[in-house]
Amino acid sequence: MSMQAPLGWLGILRLGLVQTALGAIVVLTTAALNRVMVVEHALPATLPGVLVGLHYAVQMLRPRLGHGSDQGGRRTPWIIGGMAVLGLGGVLAAVATAWMATAPLPGILLAVIAFLLVGVGVGAAGTSLLVLLAARVAPARKPAAASIVWIMMIAGFVVTTATTGRLLDPYAPERLIAVSAAVSVIAFVVALLAVAGIEGSVAARREHVAPTAFRTALREVWDEPVARHFTLFVFVSMLAYSAQDLILEPFAGAVFGMTLGESTRLSSVQHGGVLAGMILIAIVGSLAKGGIRALRGWILGGCLLACGVLLVLAFAGAQGGDFPLRSAFFALGVANGAFAAAAIAAMMQLVADGRPGREGVRMGMFGAAQAIAFGLGGFLGTVVLDLGRLLTGSASGGFAVVFLADAALFLVAAALALRIGKGAAERASGFGNAAPAAP
Numbered sequence: 001m002s003m004q005a006p007l008g009w010l011g012i013l014r015l016g017l018v019q020t021a022l023g024a025i026v027v028l029t030t031a032a033l034n035r036v037m038v039v040e041h042a043l044p045a046t047l048p049g050v051l052v053g054l055h056y057a058v059q060m061l062r063p064r065l066g067h068g069s070d071q072g073g074r075r076t077p078w079i080i081g082g083m084a085v086l087g088l089g090g091v092l093a094a095v096a097t098a099w100m101a102t103a104p105l106p107g108i109l110l111a112v113i114a115f116l117l118v119g120v121g122v123g124a125a126g127t128s129l130l131v132l133l134a135a136r137v138a139p140a141r142k143p144a145a146a147s148i149v150w151i152m153m154i155a156g157f158v159v160t161t162a163t164t165g166r167l168l169d170p171y172a173p174e175r176l177i178a179v180s181a182a183v184s185v186i187a188f189v190v191a192l193l194a195v196a197g198i199e200g201s202v203a204a205r206r207e208h209v210a211p212t213a214f215r216t217a218l219r220e221v222w223d224e225p226v227a228r229h230f231t232l233f234v235f236v237s238m239l240a241y242s243a244q245d246l247i248l249e250p251f252a253g254a255v256f257g258m259t260l261g262e263s264t265r266l267s268s269v270q271h272g273g274v275l276a277g278m279i280l281i282a283i284v285g286s287l288a289k290g291g292i293r294a295l296r297g298w299i300l301g302g303c304l305l306a307c308g309v310l311l312v313l314a315f316a317g318a319q320g321g322d323f324p325l326r327s328a329f330f331a332l333g334v335a336n337g338a339f340a341a342a343a344i345a346a347m348m349q350l351v352a353d354g355r356p357g358r359e360g361v362r363m364g365m366f367g368a369a370q371a372i373a374f375g376l377g378g379f380l381g382t383v384v385l386d387l388g389r390l391l392t393g394s395a396s397g398g399f400a401v402v403f404l405a406d407a408a409l410f411l412v413a414a415a416l417a418l419r420i421g422k423g424a425a426e427r428a429s430g431f432g433n434a435a436p437a438a439p
Contacts, residue, residue, distance in 0.1 A: 006138035007198075012145045015136075016152035017194040018079060018129050021187035022122060023156030025090040028164060028183055029118055030055070032176075033097045040171055041100050047108065049379075051115045056375030058119035062367040063221075065124045066360025067214045069131065075360075076195045078128035083191040086121025087184035089114045094180030098173030123367065125191070131363045132199065134348035143285020143295065146344035147278040154275065156187075210357070221361045224354045226421060230346070233416040235369040237303065237343065240409035241336055242377025247385060247402055248329065254395040255317045256325060269326055273333020277302065280334070281341035292421035295346040302339025303414035306332060310407035317396035350421055381406070 007015070034048040069078040092114035100107030129149075137145045160183060167179050221227050248270060252263040281298060309332040316323045351363045381402060388401030 006141070007133075007136045009141075011198060012133070012137060012141070012148055013152075014194045014198060015129060015133055016149045018083070018125065018191045019149045019153040020156035020159075021083065021191040021194070022086065022125055022129075023153040024160040024187045025086050025184055026118065026122060027157040027160050028180060029090050029093050029115070031161065032164060032168065033093055036097050036171070036176065037100065041097075041104075043100065043104070051111055053375050053379070054112065055115045055119035055122070056371045058116050059123040059371035060368050061120060062123040062127050062371065063218055063361050063364035064214055065120075066127045066131065066362070066364030066367075067217050068360070069128045070217070070357055070360040071211060074199060075128040075132040075135075076199045079125045079132070079195050080192060082121045082123070082125025082128065083188050084121070085117050086125060087188045089117030089119075089121055090184045091177070091181050093118065094177045098176055101173060119371075123364075123371070127360060127364045127367050130344075130348065130367070131351060131359050134351045134359070134363070136198075137348065139291070139349065142348045143298075143342065143345040144282040146348060147282035147285075147341040150341060150344060151275060151278055154271075212357075214361075217358055217361045218365075220355055221358050221365060224362075226350060226353055227362050227365065229416070229422075230350055230420055231365050231369045233413060233420060234343065234347070234366050235373045236409060236416060237299075237339065237413035238370045238373035239377045239380075240303075240306070240406055240413055241340065242374045243381035243384075243402070243406050243409065244332070244336075245381070246378045247381050247399065250385075251313075251399045252325060255399060256323075266326060266329055270329040270333040273330040273335075274337035274340075275333075276330075277334040277337025277339075278341040279337075281338050281345070285342070285345060292346060292349055295342050295349065296417060296420045298342035299339050299346065299420065300414055300417040302335045302337075302342060303410045303417055305335035306339065307407045307410035307414065309335060310403045310410065314400040314403035314407065317400065346420055353421070 030048075030052050034052070037043045037048050038045050065078065065082075069075050072078075093111060096107045096111035096114050098107075099110060133145055133149065134142070164179050164183065168175060249263040249267050252258040252266050258266065284298070285294075309328055313328055313332075316325065316328065347363070347366050351359050351366070354362060384405050385398050385402045387398075389395060389398030392398060392401065
């Protein structure tokens with residue numbers, strides 16, 4: 001079996017462009033169309049919430065999609081195919097949203113199909129992309145690669161929202177469809193160019209995997225203690241991560257009396273902290289050694305820091321205007337960014353740990369746990385907030401209940417982090433001793 005040389009930084013950036021393209025379509029579908037449904041069409045806010053939930057729910061197919069790429073022995077066709085399905089879903093979602101103005105029921109039915117396509121496309125492209133990265137990136141560069149691809153996805157969010165925000169004004173259904181179609185086409189072309197030739201020749205790839213039924217492959221992976229434990233960690237930690245999404249800005253407004261503009265700027269501080277945490281892991285991870293043990297330590301530290309900040313936020317209302325809310329939001333962002341980037345690097349490290357030829361199923365299982373957690377997190381955060389308000393009789397008390405519950409989740413995640421990769425993964429003494437998996 002021949003081995004390819006690990007990707008250099010340029011190759012990592014090329015694959016990161018796929019995440020940028022993926023993020024561009026997703027953010028337009030889940031953010032701009034959400035606003036049009038609720039504001040321009042005056043539809044219930046529950047509708048986009050359900051549609052976005054569908055896009056997460058269908059990503060339970062990630063292990064099956066990863067199994068398909070395992071059986072074929074190639075990842076790029078699944079990345080390209082996934083981006084094509086994602087782009088089609090993005091265009092249909094825009095058509096459906098515009099159609100809702102004149103024919104709500106047919107528009108909603110088309111939107112259901114569109115968001116299901118978006119979820120399938122994200123699952124197919126995202127899973128195979130991470131497997132390809134894990135196979136082609138040298139172990140010592142995996143922390144940096146994990147940060148880079150996540151940051152480039154966020155860059156896709158930023159560039160798309162900044163550009164399309166201008167192109168969509170003044171709103172018109174035809175303009176919405178045209179802009180969405182343009183974003184999807186550009187994103188697909190960028191992804192196509194990014195992966196062109198990067199997987200190498202047939203001779204450089206691993207041998208074809210013996211045909212195996214999906215249920216058999218999934219059962220084999222689930223029976224691996226390292227993979228099963230990491231899947232549980234991903235679910236709990238990402239549930240805690242996503243539970244904050246719909247809570248922080250309302251907290252700043254309801255408890256500290258901030259205006260919409262002030263709370264939005266505060267949110268940008270928190271996102272800046274996320275980027276800082278990811279950059280920190282990219283730098284430290286590239287310089288340090290220690291393999292999965294080092295990643296475990298960074299994940300544990302990020303979870304514990306997030307837990308501590310949330311405990312402080314739970315009692316911040318009692319201090320009033322003197323509380324350093326800006327600093328707390330930034331610290332929470334750093335904690336989230338650090339643990340998330342380290343977790344993705346660990347995911348890339350552990351995907352090849354186990355039975356050969358199951359990398360796609362393993363990565364799909366990790367990705368499905370993340371998608372389900374993200375789908376549940378925002379919803380459960382708002383439910384706990386409403387229950388907290390009911391139980392305490394105050395907005396401040398309601399937010400305190402949410403932050404305490406979220407802190408408890410991060411504490412559980414920290415406990416799970418203590419055993420990440422223990423077992424077969426401990427055979428590798430560090431990044432320098434672990435051989436990159438053959439694509």
